[in-house]
Amino acid sequence: MADFPLTFTRLRFECLAEDALRFGEYRAGSNLRGALVNIMRRAACPYSVPALAGSAPYAPDPAHTATCPVCWLVAANESPGVERRGYVLTPPLNAPSFLPAGERFAFHLTLVGEAQRFLPYFVLAVPEMGRVGVGAGRGRFTLRRIVAERLNGAEEIILDEGETVLRPNFSMQSHCDVLARAAGLLPEGDPQQILELRMRFLTPMRLVWNERLVKTPDFAILFARLLERVDELAQQFAGAPRRAHEERIHFSQLALQVRLIEQDTRWVEVSSGSSRTGTQTWISGWVGSARFAAPRWVWRELLPWLVWGEAVQVGKDTVKGNGVLRLSF
Template sequence: MHTFFRSARLTTTHLEFTVRAATALELDVYSGAALRGSFFNAIWTRFCVNKEAQTCAQCPLHTSCPVSALVAPLREESSWGQDIPRPYTILPPLDGARVYEPGERFSFGMTLMGDIVQLLPYILLSISPLEAEGLGHRLPQNGGQRGHFSVEQVEVYHPWSGQRAILYQSGDTFPNRPVASVTIQDCLQRAEQLDAERITLEFITPMRIIDREHLVKQPLLRPLLQRLLERYLALERHYGNPTLTLSKEERDILLQQAEATTCSANATHWQELTSYSNRQKRATPISGLQGRATFTGPLAPLLPFLTIGELIHVGKNAVKGNGHYRILTEH
């Protein structure tokens, strides 16, 4: 595994948007899908120069267009397009379903994967159309329109060290500040500090995993690790080191070690949720497992991957913010 991680290149860059409601604004329990849609529309509206194209793939600018790199997976209908992991995840507000009154602040996050951080200026320069786009439910007090907010600042932060730096403040004309990303070396250092025989995971947002054609409604480490390996290697392939692979034998050994662990404490529950897709014109399930689970067993070889999973999420709807977990450490 040491040789494997020496070749790993994927980084993650973590952004937090602090915003103030300009009108009444109502969000669901998990608003990741709504935020993803708003970002998509804002970036596409601001920068696409060929909106007549039905899809990005049909546009002659497709291969060199930075907007396509950010939003094409959302626009493509081909199986090839669907197989490309999105280069970001949304971290929705965790205040539950509620209405924000004018003047109230709330925050949400976005994690950028690998070299897609080069396109950060496009995201920050889309703030104006993002504010104009509107968000959440249509409300009578807004004349049947969605709520609006203004972005007060955007920070880049390190999820483990707590270090923060302001990238953007309201009124900035062109954000151009250095950005710090989390590296695989950071993940390895965190893994070395963890207990090699006992670990507690807190599932912050619903984790939806399908294993052998069945939903996993109990905390099991082998299905989690299997989906995590698939997601991580796909992200490396597209946004990190395209040649990085694990052999079938290496994967099987890791999964066998995960299978040998035991869930020694289970404080999870199944959260039933649906999300309406404007693209598919139907409601889709985003239910998943939430709460805390403690696993015991031979964890040492698995810990680097589990720390990576804290950053990239795991399972279905990760781009919308689902599958976000953290490793709880004793202080």
């Protein structure tokens, strides 16, 4: 499927802690996403302002929803549980729960397909996030630099330290970049050679199968959820047609040939709170690593979609930082 139409842009936001930051370990993504959404609601969408007591809530019209980044990306959800968000957040990885003032940290935002047109709104929201503060105690930070990362390791500076104007000459990434990354990862050799792929799960991986949480790294289930996610993102944000049934069956059968040979994972209980609704939701999942074995020819077909999983994350709550994985042979 070399003509897979989805594209994406991955930005790294390099920041400096002005106060002590309490990220909360695996809640870091949820805390950052909450701060981001609150800023965007307040700054970009009049329908996000709470209605007066006793009055009916505001209902945005379709024309507003189509052009408003908050409604289109954050608030509006025409099909709850089905509709995908056009962005993912990758929290600071391996950062301590408590970050002293004066320390640097970085997080990432990835926008896909049509969602990339709203990139300036995200960029403008981050400095205000830092001014208002994030996490317990509302620790403040300043944005120092924005860098566009590419799958081949190249970087393009979008906003350097001391600058106030974005450089617009960066390019989005496509399936061709994904294929090149996959080809670079896969060792050369006999097609029948058994190769071991290591997956590192850096933030909670939360998968559901048959309405139940999956608490071990089952490759067939993980790959099925990954392919489902990538396909739905492509349909919703790039106008892609539905993948042919025969192709889905083909990939399902390939995934069943992959064997789990080693795992070092643990389940972490994580909750995410909403200041707007006052509710808590669970975003728990497994973290750690696992090794999977399969013939080289199987990996050759599956690897491009696994690389897409690196790019857009996998499972539930990716907008809150869940589902970050890394691949290596």
